[in-house]
Amino acid sequence: MGSKSPQHNSTNGKTMKTTILSMILVATATFGAIAPAYAHDADCPFCKTKLVQNTETQDNEVVVKFGNKKIEYRCVYCVFADQKKFSGDLIVYAPSETAGKPIILKRTAGKWSAPDGTVFLNTFKRHKDCAEQSRTFTSKVQLEKYAKANSISNAKSLTLDEMLKEVAKK
Amino acid sequence: MKHYSQSLAVTIAIFALYGTAFSQTDHGMHQGMKGMDGKNTGLPTPPEQFPKWMSNKTSDHLFYKPAPYNWSIRNIPAFAADMYGTGVGHGIAYEAMVTGKADRMEDSIHRSIVGVLMNPPHLPIDEGAILPTFKRKYGSLEKVFDWAHLLHFQTIDVLSHKGWSDEQKDAEIEVLWQRYASQPYAITGLPMNMEVLDSYSYSTTFRTKYPKVNALFWGYHWLQTANYDMLYRTPTNTHIPQYQVMGDRYRNVELFNTDREFMPMTGEMSPRFSKRFPYIANSFDNLHMLHDNIGDILATDTLSEAQKKEQIDIAIWRVLGSTHRGEEPGKGEPGTLHDHRYPMGMPGMGWMKGSTDEDMYMSGMGWMNMSECGHCSIALPDGDQWGATVSADGWTMMVRCMLCARDMAGETIGRAVIRAATEDPNQTLVMISDEEGNWTSNIPGIVFLEVKGDHPECNDWSRVFTSKVAFDNFVRSDDYYKDAKPLTLAEWQTRGEGTPETYRRIDRPSPYKKKGDDGGKN
Numbered sequence: 001m002g003s004k005s006p007q008h009n010s011t012n013g014k015t016m017k018t019t020i021l022s023m024i025l026v027a028t029a030t031f032g033a034i035a036p037a038y039a040h041d042a043d044c045p046f047c048k049t050k051l052v053q054n055t056e057t058q059d060n061e062v063v064v065k066f067g068n069k070k071i072e073y074r075c076v077y078c079v080f081a082d083q084k085k086f087s088g089d090l091i092v093y094a095p096s097e098t099a100g101k102p103i104i105l106k107r108t109a110g111k112w113s114a115p116d117g118t119v120f121l122n123t124f125k126r127h128k129d130c131a132e133q134s135r136t137f138t139s140k141v142q143l144e145k146y147a148k149a150n151s152i153s154n155a156k157s158l159t160l161d162e163m164l165k166e167v168a169k170k
Numbered sequence: 171m172k173h174y175s176q177s178l179a180v181t182i183a184i185f186a187l188y189g190t191a192f193s194q195t196d197h198g199m200h201q202g203m204k205g206m207d208g209k210n211t212g213l214p215t216p217p218e219q220f221p222k223w224m225s226n227k228t229s230d231h232l233f234y235k236p237a238p239y240n241w242s243i244r245n246i247p248a249f250a251a252d253m254y255g256t257g258v259g260h261g262i263a264y265e266a267m268v269t270g271k272a273d274r275m276e277d278s279i280h281r282s283i284v285g286v287l288m289n290p291p292h293l294p295i296d297e298g299a300i301l302p303t304f305k306r307k308y309g310s311l312e313k314v315f316d317w318a319h320l321l322h323f324q325t326i327d328v329l330s331h332k333g334w335s336d337e338q339k340d341a342e343i344e345v346l347w348q349r350y351a352s353q354p355y356a357i358t359g360l361p362m363n364m365e366v367l368d369s370y371s372y373s374t375t376f377r378t379k380y381p382k383v384n385a386l387f388w389g390y391h392w393l394q395t396a397n398y399d400m401l402y403r404t405p406t407n408t409h410i411p412q413y414q415v416m417g418d419r420y421r422n423v424e425l426f427n428t429d430r431e432f433m434p435m436t437g438e439m440s441p442r443f444s445k446r447f448p449y450i451a452n453s454f455d456n457l458h459m460l461h462d463n464i465g466d467i468l469a470t471d472t473l474s475e476a477q478k479k480e481q482i483d484i485a486i487w488r489v490l491g492s493t494h495r496g497e498e499p500g501k502g503e504p505g506t507l508h509d510h511r512y513p514m515g516m517p518g519m520g521w522m523k524g525s526t527d528e529d530m531y532m533s534g535m536g537w538m539n540m541s542e543c544g545h546c547s548i549a550l551p552d553g554d555q556w557g558a559t560v561s562a563d564g565w566t567m568m569v570r571c572m573l574c575a576r577d578m579a580g581e582t583i584g585r586a587v588i589r590a591a592t593e594d595p596n597q598t599l600v601m602i603s604d605e606e607g608n609w610t611s612n613i614p615g616i617v618f619l620e621v622k623g624d625h626p627e628c629n630d631w632s633r634v635f636t637s638k639v640a641f642d643n644f645v646r647s648d649d650y651y652k653d654a655k656p657l658t659l660a661e662w663q664t665r666g667e668g669t670p671e672t673y674r675r676i677d678r679p680s681p682y683k684k685k686g687d688d689g690g691k692n
């Protein structure tokens with residue numbers, strides 16, 4: 001391969017490949033959960049506002065898996081509001097309070113489901129704030145902790161059904 | 171006070187001298203000061219002399235070069251009809267503006283144009299029948315438009331023609347360009363500074379006053395520019411299925427997209443064709459900018475009839491090949507009419523607003539470097555292993571390898587098309603996906619190599635082969651791949667690697683965004 005890639009020494013290239021492959025395997029084994037990251041310089045398909053990338057301490061990317069596609073949204077509200085674009089079953093990787101451990105929401109035969117205890121925060125008024133204020137948590141305690149840390153007043157904990165109704169209202 | 175007056179006098183004298191020198195060297199350009207919105211407040215002034223043919227009242231009609239490929243666009247019937255429909259829109263709008271009907275532009279005129287675009291004619295329409303008044307007033311402009319539109323259609327005919335090799339088609343397109351450029355009505359094939367051409371006092375008037383009709387114009391300019399990568403070096407039996415994707419997008423989205431910040435550029439929409447034929451891509455963009463200039467001039471109420479006539483003549487003159495004779499691509503004084511710089515890696519595109527030496531902004535996709543892969547940001551390869559193009563969501567991007575193509579398409583809503591190099595330079599792979607990212611291929615039995623390594627070599631370890639035999643031959647030739655297993659299309663399409671570690675995000679605001687503009691929803 002090196003002979004076809006003049007900028008890289010063959011042996012070094014292969015060593016690098018092995019190293020990176022090992023790192024990926026270790027990372028996968030360590031974190032277990034799928035934490036897709038799609039960094040292309042695009043806007044949210046729904047609100048057309050810039051996508052917010054994950055940081056080391058906080059996930060922000062909401063990824064919708066539809067067939068072989070993985071589409072990134074800015075927040076869970078945007079996913080629910082844009083769901084009519086997709087005709088089949090969906091899996092949504094929604095950021096939780098823990099980086100690298102998204103909450104998995106599913107739409108199967110048109111019906112949404114979430115892991116027990118999942119709550120939603122949805123207090124934003126304008127989409128410039130949606131990534132910060134429309135989020136998913138494993139519990140009400142975690143939601144309140146996040147709201148306090150981010151100075152979000154009037155933070156209300158919503159169930160999945162309540163969240164879907166909120167979205168339908170707008 | 172005396173000191174102040176002297177300074178003022180010196181300043182005025184310097185400006186006067188500067189102005190004289192400027193008007194002698196750069197007619198039709200920056201006359202007047204820049205306003206708050208970056209536009210020039212004065213009107214461009216005419217050159218010392220317009221080309222003589224511009225005042226010739228004869229029709230000077232030119233027609234197709236006789237050739238076996240003429241009308242081959244009709245091999246793709248839906249595409250032919252949509253393209254014939256595009257010949258009507260500007261004509262209806264121009265005629266309305268010169269016959270006192272501009273106040274109906276966004277309702278009955280819009281409905282009328284949409285009616286034609288949605289129910290397109292099955293034969294080309296003679297524009298003269300649509301805009302008789304306009305043609306009587308601005309006959310020289312029609313000569314420029316007709317001649318350029320003819321180049322448009324004949325290049326498409328060549329690419330749609332069955333039975334010729336890619337090399338024959340490339341050679342014939344060169345002949346067509348030479349024939350086009352030899353006429354005085356020819357628009358320059360040099361890249362032009364698009365910011366300059368769109369910054370006159372009248373610029374943007376049409377799109378501001380008539381956003382819905384402007385969306386139709388830019389929507390079919392999208393079709394007129396995006397089709398080239400659909401056709402270029404792709405097997406003719408893929409054109410109809412590819413157009414099913416493109417045509418749906420055109421009719422359902424692009425024609426009604428009022429969010430576009432700038433007209434579609436050929437280099438954006440058909441990067442592969444534009445790299446091969448930069449002069450043709452540039453002439454189409456300069457033509458489309460001329461269309462925008464004309465619309466803006468006609469829509470500017472503060473201009474008298476005589477001023478409109480003069481400004482239209484100046485706009486024609488600005489883009490003619492004869493105005494830029496002897497000038498070269500990549501050269502010229504920045505920020506002037508003779509600025510022929512182009513974005514890095516894309517000689518088939520003029521300098522765009524906000525561009526830097528490396529990066530340019532593409533409406534709907536953001537900032538990018540056109541010499542790099544749209545997915546992994548590594549420099550694009552040249553030669554037979556040129557990589558692939560991905561068309562999805564209205565854009566077309568060049569990528570380095572099959573992994574980059576798949577993952578980029580997989581992150582985008584809707585159907586997509588991948589056109590890719592195989593081990594055989596004469597066989598371009600064309601794959602089309604459904605909404606869920608399930609791919610079909612024009613070549614049965616394709617197999618993939620995907621042994622993930624560093625992205626700087628991704629076009630080596632991620633490839634497609636036309637057969638298992640070709641795959642075996644390749645892996646046998648490189649000991650590194652001796653254990654590699656071929657992936658079928660069904661296996662390959664379910665994979666996904668996320669963001670490459672090499673991806674370089676350019677986080678800058680749109681150069682077209684005005685202060686306080688948040689896109690409406692936010």
